[in-house]
Amino acid sequence: MLLRQSEVPLYRDPTAAVEERVSDLLARMTVDEKIAQLHAAWLKLSSDGNHEARTVDFAHGDAGITVETILQHGLGQITRPLGTHTVDPKEGVRALNALQRQMVEETRLGIPVMSHEECLVGLMIKDATLFPSPLNYAATWNPGLVEHVGRIIGEQARSIGCHQGLAPVLDVSRDPRWGRTEETLGEDPYLVGVLACHYVKGLQGEHRDLLATLKHFVGHSASEGGRNHAPVHVGPRELNDVFMLPFEMAVKLANAGSVMPAYHDIDGVPCHADRTLLQETLREKWGFDGLVVADYAGVDLLHGHHAVARDSAAAAALAFNAGLDVELPGHECALHLKEALARGEISEETIDAAASRVLRTKFRLGLFEKPYADPERVDVKSEAAGDIAYRVALESAVLLRNEGGVLPLDVEGAAKVAVIGPTADDPLALLAGYSFPVHLINAGEQSVASIGTPLQALRALLGDQRVIHARGCDIIAERRAGAPVFPSDVSLDTTAHASRDELISRDTGGIAAAVDAARQAGVAIVFVGDLSGLFQSGTVGEGSDTDSLDLPGVQQALLAAVVDSGTPTVVVMTGGRPYNLGGLEDRIAAQIMAFAPGERGAEALAGLLAGRANFTGRLPLSVPKSAGAVPYTYNHRLKSAGTPVAYHFGCRYPFGFGLSYTQFRYGSLALARREVPIADGTIELSFVVENTGSREGSEIVQLYVRDRLASSARPVRELKAFARVPLAAGASARVRVKLPVDMLNFTDGRGERIVEPGDFDLMVGSSSRDLHLGDVVTVTGNAARTLERDWRMVSEVDVLR
Structure with missing residues (x-):
């Protein structure tokens, strides 16, 4: 600290009331210091203090600003210090401590910085436990188990000095073509709300010393055509009854510490600029007392995408006037708040109110008294955490069909089992998009060698001699970067951009070998589905939307050929959305929907297939008959299924459905x-x-x-x-x-x-x-x-x- 010991101010007194500390500190701050608390920095941190600016990300238009300039007046938050790149967790904590030391000891007022990380399916950093997807959480219909997951993730986050987790996702699923369907808790607002409350309670703990972040506020999943960031067309009644209910529950019942607005607009008003949502409803009507943090680059999009602001300063003014507290992940617009202030587009009182909320949160978190994390106490992976991940996978797999007694498998028998399909031996197929290996897949650094696959688990259970393997086809032959992140990143000439078909494999050369394998076996288990990946680096995930509910690539052809072999066929579908089987649903022996079951999903699936455990999962969303039947949800109003009822609309397997090995x-x-x-x-x-x-x-x-x-x-x-x-x-x-x-x-x-x-x-x-x-x-x-x-x-x- 630059202050002398004899001049310890009131805000440094931990025995003083929080409001007194906030008032004292705010009164000492310059406008620059207040604004510094209203944004984050996305840096590659180093334990020697030589932090590097990130200059290649979508969210950094101001690449010319030096790290020293960004940090000179303090900082509100640091963005994903361990989750941005591959770093040993202990070394990551040392680097975070180095930044914290700069804030506490080298800035005028010594205000600590908050750290946030992604944590939807586990703490999204190297070596942390890889939990199943939120669709798996929902498919358990087990609030207590979901709370246990949140508690473990919260403990891991605290151990690395994290103060805010960017989860859970409360978007109520409405269109499975939307790539982010995999992040949701399903299509029912009450189920979403109950599970969200338990996740938040688990993550934040009794003392709310780690903030959960409810996102995306609100209606993000109802986007036009299931397209990411597209406008949302819902009336105020439906918006409140369906999409806002889970947020209201998590705010009022679970005391959620943060809320993140959504990218889209509703009836022409972008959520990041909607004062009715962020101030009147959230704070005044519901009594929310936490932080409103921007979705990454959401403020900048008011200028560059929605075009409701003439420049970055005006975009910042719009967002902070609406009720925003912190711009994430960087500083593109917040650093221009002084310009907006000079132009009369925002008042210093509004800046003071936002800065006060940030400071209040930091005092409540105890940051001023305990700014550093202990690298020797990092704990991001344990046997107990893995056991809970396994339990979620076990309780979430949904048995949709089981005819002819094929399941459970005869473990003691001699008949061969053919294990077929592109996801049978791919550990990435078990992971959701916000898991660390998938999220950073384009960096080419992520190892998943420790994650067992269904093929390996079935070999261990049945013996190598009983298992015949044939891949059959690929979903994606080579992982690479996909599409631009935001619509504003490209010209409106859409014909100039790469086709999705360039990514997805169309090679049918392996199907004949798969059929041969099936003919040698008493039963064929075909593993099909999705590969998660951001912005079309996969077939599902953020920005990886689709126009079809047919299996990606040539998987349908593979499945049809195996079924035609005459061998009883079991289909195990993994991934982030429900797909159709092209009319084969009535010809297969059994079907399982496993979603993205996480690091121990293969073990759980093998046990269920063999009858070592019973199926208890139930669908958290309906399975529409086709993309033409979308949107379809069970809680529709009359005539949603056609007039009177169109045979090709509706769903085969409804919300809440699932079979068991008993009755x-x-x-x-x-x-x-x-x-x-x-x-x-x-x-x-x-x-x-x-x-x-x-x-x-x-x-x-x-x-x-x-x-x-x-x-x-x-x-x-x-x-x-x-x-x-x-x-x-x-x-x-x-x-x-x-x-x-x-x-x-x-x-x-x-x-x-x-x-x-x-x-x-x-x-x-x-x-x-x-x-x-x-x-x-x-x-x-x-x-x-x-x-x-x-x-x-x-x-x-x-x-x-």
Whole structure:
């Protein structure tokens, strides 16, 4: 510090109230020092303090600014210090400490810097645990397990000095053509909200000393045509009921520490410039008290993409006036705030308010008292973490079809098993786009040799002599950089750009060998699906959107040839979106949807295929029959499936669906009361679930509700409660549900959540289509009720043995 010990200011006193410390420090700061807190820097850090500027990334238009200039007045955040390049975690912490030392000891006021990293599927740095994808989290329907994942990721993040994690993704899936579908928690807002709350609670811990970041606020997944960054066309009622609900839940119930706006515009207003969203709704209506941080280059896009700002200074003014606190990942626009201030486009009071929120967060995190991390206490991979990753993979695989007794495999038998397909022996096929090896794949440095593949796991289980392997085809023969990142990076002459077909392999030369392998075997297991990769370096992931739900490349031809061989065929699909099988769904023996099951996914899949464990995963999103059936979600309004119902629309496998190696029976539905008051009522019902099969299993019970008459068109059904019910063979349990009347709400023309009196259908089932029990409850009252801010958002489910 440059201050003498005898002049220790109030803001340095850890016993003083946070607001007093914020006021004292803010009063001492120059405009330059305040602005420095409102942006990040994306640098390649070095433990000797010779940090390098990044000059080749999409988010650094001001490449001519030196590192010294960026850091001279302090800094709000440092962007992904360990997750930007391959660095040993301990060395990365030493480099981060070197930067922190510069901030604390060499700047005038000694304000520490916050560090953020990606952490959606594990801490996105070298050597950290590689968890399954968020679709896997959702497919477990297990909030407690998702919270455990968050807790482990949070512990790993703290060990490297990370203060903010850029997760979870709360975008409610609406179009599986969108590449970022793999990052979502599915298509139901309630399921997304519940799982998000548990992830946030796990990540942040009891003391919220690590910030979760809710993204992308809001409606990002409803983009036009499923195209990344495209405009969103939804009305205010749907926006609130579907897309904003999970954010509201995570803010109010989980005390989320940060929110990230989305790239797109809604009805012409970019989210990064939408004061109604960021200030009026988020802060004033919901009571959010954390940081609003920009999505990478989102502020710059107001100028370069949306063209609602004339230059970088105007873009910064728009965003910070709307309620932004920190520009990420760099400083492109925030450094021009003084120019905007001089032009009268922003006030110093607005800059002060944002700077105060940043400082308040740093005080709350304890950064001033503990700015450094201990390199010797880095812990980013452990056996316990791997076991939880394995459990998620095990509980999330969904059995969609199982005919003829092919599964489980006969482990003790002598028949050969053909293991076929481009994803059978590719560890990258098990990983989602925000895992470290995939995210940095174009750097060519990432090793995945330690990750077992399905082929290796099946050989270990069945023996080498029983397994015949044939790759059959590639999805991508050679990984390389894909498309430009942002629409503003290219000219509007789209014919000048490379075709997606140049990346995806069309080579059918290996199919004959795959057919030969199948003919030698008693069963063929064909592994197909996706390869995650950013901006079309893969077939799914951020910027890797598609116009088809057909399997990428020649995988369909491979599968058809294997099925035609006559050998019973099991399809295992991995990846980030549901694909069709081109009409082969009724000809295959079995089908499994495994999504991206992470570093121990192969082990989990082998165990499930062999019957060592039972399938308990359920679909968190529907599987549309074709791209022409999109958008399709289970909670649609009437006529969404065509007029009256078009055969080629709809879905084959619906939201909530999944089979098991055992069977379950539902019965004895009972309502505690057939009428409940609108003011504070709770609907109470119970029913019995029985395992009628010969082995243990877990059923995912689901409660759906339909409003019979409303002042606004309502969905055909909506999920309102769910629970995992583990049962031994022959055992049964009574499931009791308490559903607050508040959860029957929808948004009215004023933008308020209301509940109306009337009759509601209650439907209990094993999926959104397979509904086994039903009854009607009446909500009594004389008029609609407007919900208060802290309305009851979650149902209560108890399993009684």
